[in-house]
Amino acid sequence: MLARSIAAGILFGLFATLALAPSTGSGQAYPSRAIRLVVDTSPGGLTDILGRLAAEGLARQLGQAVVVENKAGASGNVAIEYLIKSPADGYTLMIGAGGNIVIKPFLEHSLPFDPLDDLLPVFNVAEAPHILVVPGALPVKDLAAFIAYARENPGKVYYGSAGIGSPPHLAADQFARLADLRLVHVPYKGVGPALPDLVAGRVQIMSMSFGSARPYLKSGALRALAAGSKRRLAGLPEVPTSAEAGLPGWGMSAWFGIFAPRDTSPDIASMLNAKLQEVIDDPKTRQRLFEIGAEPVGGSVESFAERFRSDFRMWGQVIRESGIKLE
Numbered sequence: 218m219l220a221r222s223i224a225a226g227i228l229f230g231l232f233a234t235l236a237l238a239p240s241t242g243s244g245q246a247y248p249s250r251a252i253r254l255v256v257d258t259s260p261g262g263l264t265d266i267l268g269r270l271a272a273e274g275l276a277r278q279l280g281q282a283v284v285v286e287n288k289a290g291a292s293g294n295v296a297i298e299y300l301i302k303s304p305a306d307g308y309t310l311m312i313g314a315g316g317n318i319v320i321k322p323f324l325e326h327s328l329p330f331d332p333l334d335d336l337l338p339v340f341n342v343a344e345a346p347h348i349l350v351v352p353g354a355l356p357v358k359d360l361a362a363f364i365a366y367a368r369e370n371p372g373k374v375y376y377g378s379a380g381i382g383s384p385p386h387l388a389a390d391q392f393a394r395l396a397d398l399r400l401v402h403v404p405y406k407g408v409g410p411a412l413p414d415l416v417a418g419r420v421q422i423m424s425m426s427f428g429s430a431r432p433y434l435k436s437g438a439l440r441a442l443a444a445g446s447k448r449r450l451a452g453l454p455e456v457p458t459s460a461e462a463g464l465p466g467w468g469m470s471a472w473f474g475i476f477a478p479r480d481t482s483p484d485i486a487s488m489l490n491a492k493l494q495e496v497i498d499d500p501k502t503r504q505r506l507f508e509i510g511a512e513p514v515g516g517s518v519e520s521f522a523e524r525f526r527s528d529f530r531m532w533g534q535v536i537r538e539s540g541i542k543l544e
Contacts, residue, residue, distance in 0.1 A: 239482060239484040239485045239488050247306075248281045248307065249281075250281065251282040251283070251284055252281060253283075253284050253286055253308060253309045254268055254271065254285050254286070254310050255287075255288050255300055255309065255311040255312070256268040256286065256289075256296065256311075256312055256313075257289065257295070257296035257297065257314070257317055258289050258293070260287050263345060263428055264313065266509055267343055267473050267506075267511065269285055270502060271475065271493060272284070272285050274495075274496030274497075275492055275496060278492040279492060292317055292321060293313055293317030293321070294321075297313070297318070297332070297335075298329060298330060300336070300477075301330055301336070301478055303478055304478070305480035305481040305482075306481070306485075307477065307481055307482065307485040307489070309478065310477050311475065311476050311477075312475050313473070313476065314471055314473055315471060315472040315473070315525075315528055316383065316384040316471055318332050318336070318525075320387065322533075323533050323537070324382045324536065324541070324543050325543065332529070333526065333529060334479065335478075335479050336476045336477075337477045337478065337479050337480075337486060338476055338518065338521040338522045339474070339477050339493075339521070340475045340489065340493040341474045341515065341521040341524060342473050342497065342514065342515075343506055343511040344470045344471060344472040344512055345426040345428055345470070345471045345510055345511045345512070346426070346427065346444055346446035346471075347384070347385070347388050347444075347468075347469035347470065347471065348424070348426075348427055348430060348441045348443065348445065348450070348453065349363075349422060349423075349424055349442045349445070349459075350423055350425060350434070350439045350442070351363060351422050351442060352416060352417070352421065352438070353437045353439055353440050355421060355440070357442070359442060359462065360442040360459070361462070361463055364396050364464075367398045367400060367421075368398065371399040372401060374398070374400050374401065374421050374422070375401045375419070376393070376400050376403065376422045377403050377404075377420040378403070378405065378423070379404075379405060379406075379408045379411065380405065380407070381541065381543055382543055383404075384424075385424045386404065387469070387532065387539070388445060388469035389424045390402070391467060391535055391539070392424065392467050394538075394539070395466050396467075403420050408423075408426075412433065416433060426471060426510055427452055427453060427510040428509050429510070434453075442456075443461075443462040443464070444458050444459065445458075445459055445467060445468040446458055446470055450512070451507050451512065452510060472528075473511070474521060475489070475493065483518075486518050490517065490518045493515075494516075497513040497514075498513075498515070
């Protein structure tokens with residue numbers, strides 16, 4: 218009798234688990250095979266690193282392989298188009314940087330997709346707040362001193378960016394307008410190519426992620442003046458936020474999120490969200506994120522969707538006000 222009762226209890230638990238597991242519509246509990254996680258950049262960058270951390274943790278949580286595939290090209294367009302053409306069954310996901318998704322529609326008016334309509338936000342993995350950095354040799358010690366310096370030299374102070382319409386460009390343009398400064402934009406093909414000129418003082422300020430600037434800050438080649446975040450960064454506790462430094466309203470935080478095709482089941486999205494939350498709540502994962510200049514975010518599907526919509530509206534307004542256009 219005892220053995221039969223134990224067996225019945227095990228079977229009841231198994232059936233209950235299966236009943237609660239999301240279904241792909243084929244009758245099989247999800248996931249029953251490997252999941253593909255598409256990365257919208259080449260290997261080695263921050264998005265790629267975050268994608269591999271998420272894939273490794275999600276595979277542990279689900280007991281299924283999560284295969285990372287890099288589909289770089291056209292500032293993320295290649296990966297997005299691949300995702301929206303994939304079956305909405307939860308087996309193809311994408312991780313992308315917010316800048317590639319919420320800014321692009323206002324600069325490229327012939328996109329074959331609409332991010333708000335064609336993508337389903339699943340999980341906000343992390344964010345990398347920008348910081349305003351200047352050459353270590355520049356004779357300014359804080360943000361107020363830089364603003365005074367720039368006002369004394371109108372049209373003679375240069376800021377670098379990762380290209381026209383890139384987050385570093387939009388962030389620095391917004392900073393200049395809020396501070397009422399006449400700065401000259403020098404676009405580069407990425408943050409990396411801009412760094413030698415910034416260190417050498419040929420450009421005098423840039424907005425970039427802490428991860429990109431960290432080795433130069435450590436050596437003293439660059440100095441951080443303010444963080445474009447609501448709170449001080451864990452890796453730079455001595456650097457004030459922009460609001461603390463006297464310029465409330467300026468901010469830039471590059472977020473990284475996981476998306477699914479639009480018609481993916483809400484149950485699958487919720488389950489993936491919960492598993493990914495467990496991934497970034499792991500102390501080792503959190504420490505790894507801090508080490509690469511990112512901070513874990515997390516939260517519900519709904520909270521990420523609202524951030525997605527809010528950023529879309531905000532950057533649309535910023536671009537319209539700035540008059541920035543792709544050349």
